[in-house]
Amino acid sequence: MNGNVINFPPLSASCSSCRWTKFCVARVLDPENRAQVAKNMVCSGPLRRGAHVFRQGDDLKSLYVVRSGSVKCYIDSEDGCEQIVAFHFPGDLLGFDAIADGRHQSSAIALETTAVCSLPYHRLAQVAIEVPALWNEIMRAAASQVMEKQNHALLLGQKSAQARLAIFLLYMSNRFAARGCSRSEFNLSMSRQEIANYLAVAVETISRLFSDFQRRGILEVDRRYVKIVSLTALKDLALEGRVLDASNA
Amino acid sequence: MNGNVINFPPLSASCSSCRWTKFCVARVLDPENRAQVAKNMVCSGPLRRGAHVFRQGDDLKSLYVVRSGSVKCYIDSEDGCEQIVAFHFPGDLLGFDAIADGRHQSSAIALETTAVCSLPYHRLAQVAIEVPALWNEIMRAAASQVMEKQNHALLLGQKSAQARLAIFLLYMSNRFAARGCSRSEFNLSMSRQEIANYLAVAVETISRLFSDFQRRGILEVDRRYVKIVSLTALKDLALEGRVLDASNA
DNA sequence: CGCCCTTTTGAGGCATTTCAAACATTGTGG
DNA sequence: CCACAATGTTTGAAATGCCTCAAAAGGGCG
Secondary structure, eight states, X not given: OOOOOOOOOOBOOOGGGOTXXXXXXXXXXXXXXXXXXXXXXXXXXEEOTTOEEEOTTOBOOEEEEEEESOEEEEEEOTTSOEEEEEEXXXXXXXXXXXXXXXXXXXXXXXXXXXXXXEEEHHHHHHHHHHOHHHHHHHHHHHHHHHHHHHHHHHHHHHBOHHHHHXXXXXXXXXXXXXXXXXXXXXXXXXXXXXXXHHXXXXXXXXXXXXXXXXXXXXXXXXXXXXXXXXXXXXXXXXXXXXXOOTTOO | OOXXXXXXXXXXXXXXXXXXXXXXXXXXXXXHHHHHHHHTXXXXXXXXXXXXXXXXXXXXXXXXXXXXXXEEEEEEOTTSOEEEEXXXXXXXXXXXXXXXXXXXXXXXXXXXXXXXXXXXXXXXXXHHHHOHHXXXXXXXXXXXXXXXXXXXXXXXXXXXXXXXXXXXXXXHHHHXXXXXXXXXXXXXSSOHHHHHHHHTSOHHHHHHHHHHHHHTTSEEEETTEEEESOXXXXXXXXXXXXXXXXXXX
């Protein structure tokens, strides 16, 4: 749980050996351009659980692609408590939070043993100017993050605790499915506390909800292992909002 | 309140006559490049209150810069109720929500008489490739939106209703101040319902809070007119969170 | 084995919502 | 220009979902 990056010799940063190029911005590059990006790319050798990819306050150096494992991004508020703003999985591009003013506004930390590719931002920008498809791809990644944060805000603004957990589980389910893993059975890489924090509810509420869902036959749960027994029931729960006067605006 | 754009003859879209270039992505362009962008730029003549800039489901055509007035962006959820996701003011760049998959995921509508510049996306992308500073500027705008949505999520996740309103008022105050208007005295362009919706609380709560703030001598309020009497008191309120177990994560 | 941290479960409290009703404001047609 | 309707705002009282506090049970790890 120490925060230091372990300095294994950097992995070969070549995309050709990577399973996840189809989720990565690199998917739009032909081999020559990949080489051009890869020239300055460093693949941070295994980060252990608790090692930082970057920290709030760090200068912008690179954007990062998760290569394996998973990462959480969080903000330390002035009052010392921490708020998780995102989870990231293989293929995800991180680090946009440093572009607006040159410093990272949040910290990113490995949830489990994790490898990330580091794409020096200025180098990336140069290649993007030469390769319009990459320009597009980076814009799409940024725009996707806008949508993802917006969906998070929507979740926090208009969903009950129950619906939030249902949505979270469906979100995890989809991410696993997209990467060729089981849609219905998986091990979460985050703790109850982290789920609770991300969904902005008390840990106790998350715990109770897991129990409820299991009791109702929607899930089978054992610690971080989750099996979705009734996907349709979960989807129904996900639609329930806290109604909050629908006649609004 | 009909949703149609009124077809006044398009205004001259020149940036040289615009007061807000210093907030606009155009600030990084020299006159030649401005002309190049402006060539395809259309300045939608006055949109009246209730007229749409774009609608959820529309194909991506342009990004838009607010030139005067103000705009709200909202999402129609499946259950018919609507959630406001952002307010925009002169200089703001809108429309990133369409970049990820080619269709707008939200609608943008004028809150008052409003003018917007329309920047055809593909044309903009071309210029951005020729002018790296513009590339940078667009990335910064996108990254700023990521941060803004994230801050909105943080607001909804960890602030009490009282703190939310205080933060909202400070946010408005800052936006007015940045544009050379009074930091402490202004007219809101949105209704109580719209504020409530954006902050995800009941209208009644917003109404009560305005009354409280006035009673406590923090504000003077008359309908949409707001005068901030004690900025420091407001800042104090803005820091108060619903603590929600600070030992998290 | 024993300590620590995470998770679970129960009981009571509180902030905010919901419901209800009066009031103010804006828009509309005669 | 006034009457009336529709909409937005304010205030009060009651209901409730979720949090807080408290305490026990369940793994992980030296």
